[in-house]
Amino acid sequence: MAAGAGLDGRLAPCIAGHVLVLAVLGPVVAGRAHVLVGRLLPGRGRRGRAVRRTVRRGRAGG
Structure with missing residues (x-):
């Protein structure tokens, strides 16, 4: 297509390598x-991991 467009x-x-x-x-x-x-947004990973951390912290603190 690029050759047909005169590029x-x-x-x-x-372009083929990029694709x-x-x-x-x-x-x-x-x-x-x-x-x-x-890694990019701490605390926003999988919900299961975040929930487990919250539960563990809750149990340890109370």
């Missing part, structure tokens, strides 16, 4: 989203 011929391999990388990494990142969220 530089060297652009096509770059390939996204096709491989997209599902991997989507499957590990809970890990990424947990």
Whole structure:
């Protein structure tokens, strides 16, 4: 499509590589989203872990 649009011929391999990388990494990142969220936003990981921590802290304090 890039060649048909009159763009530089060297652009096509770059676009193909980009699509390939996204096709491989997209599902991997989507499957590990809970890990990424947990590292980027503390306290916002999986609900089960946050609930367990809250319950443990509640029991230890009271």
